[in-house]
Amino acid sequence: MNFISFFFLFMLSMIMMFFEFLFIMNNKVLFLEWEIISFNSMSMIMSILIDSISLMFLMFVLLISSVVMYYSKSYMSSEMNLNRFNILVLLFVLSMVLLIISPNIISILLGWDGLGLVSYCLVIYYQNMKSFNAGMVTFLSNRIGDVFILMVIAWMMNYGSWSYIFYMKLMKSDMIMSIIMVMVVLAAMTKSAQIPFSSWLPMAMAAPTPVSSLVHSSTLVTAGVYLLIRFSDLLVDSFMFKFLLLISSMTMLMAGISANYEFDLKKIIALSTLSQLGLMMSILSMGGYKLAFFHLLTHAMFKALLFMCAGVIIHMMNNIQDIRYMGGLSIYIPLTSLCFNISNLALCGFPFLSGFYSKDLILEFLSLSNFNMLIYIIFYLSIGLTVFYTIRLIIYLMLSDYNLMVIYNLFDEDYIMLSGMFILVMMSLVSGSFLMWLMFPYPYMIYLSVSMKLMVIFTSLLGGVMGYLISNMSIYSLNKFMMTYSLSNFLCLMWFMPNLFSYGVNYYFLNLGQNLLKIIDLGWSEIYGGYGMYNIMKNYSLFYYFFQMNNFMIYLYSFVMWIIIFLIYLMY
Numbered sequence: 001m002n003f004i005s006f007f008f009l010f011m012l013s014m015i016m017m018f019f020e021f022l023f024i025m026n027n028k029v030l031f032l033e034w035e036i037i038s039f040n041s042m043s044m045i046m047s048i049l050i051d052s053i054s055l056m057f058l059m060f061v062l063l064i065s066s067v068v069m070y071y072s073k074s075y076m077s078s079e080m081n082l083n084r085f086n087i088l089v090l091l092f093v094l095s096m097v098l099l100i101i102s103p104n105i106i107s108i109l110l111g112w113d114g115l116g117l118v119s120y121c122l123v124i125y126y127q128n129m130k131s132f133n134a135g136m137v138t139f140l141s142n143r144i145g146d147v148f149i150l151m152v153i154a155w156m157m158n159y160g161s162w163s164y165i166f167y168m169k170l171m172k173s174d175m176i177m178s179i180i181m182v183m184v185v186l187a188a189m190t191k192s193a194q195i196p197f198s199s200w201l202p203m204a205m206a207a208p209t210p211v212s213s214l215v216h217s218s219t220l221v222t223a224g225v226y227l228l229i230r231f232s233d234l235l236v237d238s239f240m241f242k243f244l245l246l247i248s249s250m251t252m253l254m255a256g257i258s259a260n261y262e263f264d265l266k267k268i269i270a271l272s273t274l275s276q277l278g279l280m281m282s283i284l285s286m287g288g289y290k291l292a293f294f295h296l297l298t299h300a301m302f303k304a305l306l307f308m309c310a311g312v313i314i315h316m317m318n319n320i321q322d323i324r325y326m327g328g329l330s331i332y333i334p335l336t337s338l339c340f341n342i343s344n345l346a347l348c349g350f351p352f353l354s355g356f357y358s359k360d361l362i363l364e365f366l367s368l369s370n371f372n373m374l375i376y377i378i379f380y381l382s383i384g385l386t387v388f389y390t391i392r393l394i395i396y397l398m399l400s401d402y403n404l405m406v407i408y409n410l411f412d413e414d415y416i417m418l419s420g421m422f423i424l425v426m427m428s429l430v431s432g433s434f435l436m437w438l439m440f441p442y443p444y445m446i447y448l449s450v451s452m453k454l455m456v457i458f459t460s461l462l463g464g465v466m467g468y469l470i471s472n473m474s475i476y477s478l479n480k481f482m483m484t485y486s487l488s489n490f491l492c493l494m495w496f497m498p499n500l501f502s503y504g505v506n507y508y509f510l511n512l513g514q515n516l517l518k519i520i521d522l523g524w525s526e527i528y529g530g531y532g533m534y535n536i537m538k539n540y541s542l543f544y545y546f547f548q549m550n551n552f553m554i555y556l557y558s559f560v561m562w563i564i565i566f567l568i569y570l571m572y
Contacts, residue, residue, distance in 0.1 A: 002073035009066035016059040049103035064304045065093045067420045072210040074416035092118040103165040116142040122211045134206040141200040145190030148183040168234040185240045192224030194251045199498035205266040209311030218300035225280045232289040245285040249378045252278030256385030261492035265321045283362045295358035302346035305424040309340035316410045327400035332410035339421045348387045357432030364446040384463030391467030
């Protein structure tokens with residue numbers, strides 16, 4: 001089934017690429033409508049929008065999912081229910097396709113909800129307590145976004161149709177449209193894990209690695225960015241975008257700092273995904289939706305590859321994810337290390353790899369636009385931090401000594417995993433320049449002073465040097481803890497995001513529920529309800545039973561007294 005899925009998805013991806021070229025050359029957009037039901041003035045229409053953006057995204061999603069299916073043939077080989085896993089992944093791809101091609105908010109909700117549900121099923125795939133908790137946090141965080149989309153559907157009934165693409169330019173100044181805009185931005189923030197909904201993304205790493213590679217790096221988390229790209233005409237120059245710019249740049253900084261304190265390999269990569277999502281969101285809120293889309297696609301390639309390499313390493317290391325146990329891997333598994341380093345360099349924006357084209361363009365666009373100093377500093381800090389944690393990862397994985405066992409067997413001959421990874425290595429090398437030619441009809445000429453042009457290289461080099469120096473320090477060194485213990489605790493725990501917005505919010509409601517159950521359901525309502533009534537009846541019946549059994553005279557006397565009292569009561 002894996003090979004069939006791989007072949008089918010790969011062929012579909014190639015067909016999408018062919019149509020993509022066709023649509024770009026002829027400047028075509030295809031809009032299909034199917035009316036399902038019509039009542040009063042409201043019609044329910046299933047519509048499909050196929051243009052260059054949706055085709056390009058489809059091409060990348062199908063390519064990555066085909067490679068992941070091929071990869072999981074080997075990675076999940078010891079799995080009993082491999083077909084169940086494959087079907088879940090294919091369902092996920094189906095939901096994603098539905099989300100990408102729909103210009104209609106109802107069918108977007110179907111895809112959006114499908115993503116959330118399948119994501120939950122995949123996160124709890126290894127059934128243990130940690131996975132259940134992670135799955136619950138993931139699902140409930142995403143439910144907030146689903147509720148906002150439902151509210152958008154309700155507000156859109158005022159327009160008579162749910163095809164939002166007709167109303168964006170027309171109704172831009174309308175009050176209802178501004179309410180819709182707020183809700184769309186909030187929905188996108190939950191799916192793309194911006195502050196305050198960030199804590200679910202690192203927790204979702206409880207899923208199997210092929211799932212992390214497909215779902216939590218390249219497709220699911222970019223659904224929010226994609227939705228905002230579709231709504232970008234409406235959102236430009238609005239207050240919500242200024243708000244989003246601040247939030248997303250803070251997310252970028254927070255994820256970059258937290259990744260430097262993390263020791264779990266998959267969580268480090270998850271936090272780097274979060275950082276890149278912040279970058280996409282913030283450039284989108286400056287109005288560069290094409291740049292955001294460009295970075296979304298290039299990032300999908302090298303991040304999926306990074307997760308796959310991490311999966312191979314975890315597989316070799318007997319399912320240990322802590323990077324402190326790893327080291328010297330470049331000697332034992334050179335091909336995997338090659339893929340890992342190429343994807344890491346692409347993430348840093350190393351010249352002429354795929355990440356360089358999008359990242360460099362975004363930063364030069366930022367330098368050219370007239371934003372305040374805060375945003376500028378946060379952006380460049382985040383770029384420096386990206387190189388910082390990448391160098392740290394390379395030192396821990398490649399340069400230090402192997403720390404796990406005395407006897408070990410690391411082998412690099414798993415050709416099923418490697419051949420899948422090499423497809424993505426090729427894409428990580430060429431997709432940047434390939435998309436540059438494809439997406440922008442004329443090249444962006446950004447004219448800056450020399451110092452600003454070289455600012456990116458300066459910050460990257462500085463981040464790299466700092467990463468090298470600090471990673472080589474002794475763990476007991478004071479510099480490692482960045483001033484004080486409490487500050488490092490704050491930075492390490494994602495600015496207390498999980499405690500505040502996941503466990504913090506859950507705890508009070510769950511605690512209240514437990515207290516209500518204990519005091520009311522199992523407490524007073526029992527005493528005054530069923531159990532109390534039973535006790536009263538039982539005691540009275542025992543009382544009367546005592547009289548009946550022991551003294552017939554007392555019983556008759558009480559009976560006569562009862563009648564006398566009753567008669568007196570009737571007389572008065």
